[in-house]
Amino acid sequence: MNLTVIDHPLTRHYLSVLRNKNTNSEAFRSAARGLTYTLVVEATKRVPLETYDVESPLEVTTGYRVHDVVAVAVLRAGLGMLDAVLDMIPDIKVGFAGVQRDEDTAQPQEYYAKLPDLSEASVLILEPMLATGGSLSWAADKVKSSGASNITALCVVTAPEGVRRMYEDHPDVHIVAAAHDRELNDKYYIVPGLGDMGDRLFGTL
Numbered sequence: 001m002n003l004t005v006i007d008h009p010l011t012r013h014y015l016s017v018l019r020n021k022n023t024n025s026e027a028f029r030s031a032a033r034g035l036t037y038t039l040v041v042e043a044t045k046r047v048p049l050e051t052y053d054v055e056s057p058l059e060v061t062t063g064y065r066v067h068d069v070v071a072v073a074v075l076r077a078g079l080g081m082l083d084a085v086l087d088m089i090p091d092i093k094v095g096f097a098g099v100q101r102d103e104d105t106a107q108p109q110e111y112y113a114k115l116p117d118l119s120e121a122s123v124l125i126l127e128p129m130l131a132t133g134g135s136l137s138w139a140a141d142k143v144k145s146s147g148a149s150n151i152t153a154l155c156v157v158t159a160p161e162g163v164r165r166m167y168e169d170h171p172d173v174h175i176v177a178a179a180h181d182r183e184l185n186d187k188y189y190i191v192p193g194l195g196d197m198g199d200r201l202f203g204t205l
């Protein structure tokens with residue numbers, strides 16, 4: 001299986017704040033940030049480290065630093081996860097992938113892409129809502145065409161349809177999520193889900 005669902009009390013706590021329809025944008029953004037911290041810890045479990053000499057007050061010992069991690073935020077909802085990633089790995093490069101889904105067909109349509117060279121990088125794709133899987137599959141294609149081979153997707157909520165689609169299109173992409181929900185409704189929203197992540201983050205309801 002290419003999906004890891006985080007089982008941590010803080011993840012559940014923040015996810016419940018996000019699910020609550022009465023949470024305002026300010027609290028929603030804060031909970032998205034808190035939840036993303038818990039995803040980043042799991043998602044970076046396998047990133048490479050380089051070593052260097054670090055001088056403690058007592059002697060020189062081996063230090064470690066995370067090496068060549070790139071975050072790619074899928075616009076616009078992925079922006080709600082970016083600050084947490086930057087807090088935890090401040091010197092990473094950031095790419096952006098702008099995709100919107102056609103309201104009738106739910107197919108992804110690109111409107112912006114700006115990615116650094118990804119050939120040596122461990123890539124974290126920030127795509128909070130894995131619904132049909134169309135946007136994430138498109139983003140994975142995009143980062144692979146910039147040279148990436150080590151790819152992890154960070155999601156807040158996944159639906160069975162999206163996970164299945166990713167397994168078919170990109171079985172090598174590992175997905176780390178806070179919850180795996182029941183289904184999509186007829187408007188392609190995840191149920192129970194949390195509504196439209198972008199609208200709730202940015203107050204455009």
Ligand code: URA
Pocket residue numbers: 077129131188189190191193194195196197198
């Ligand atoms: N995108 C969202 O923001 N929410 C969903 O439920 C599905 C896709």
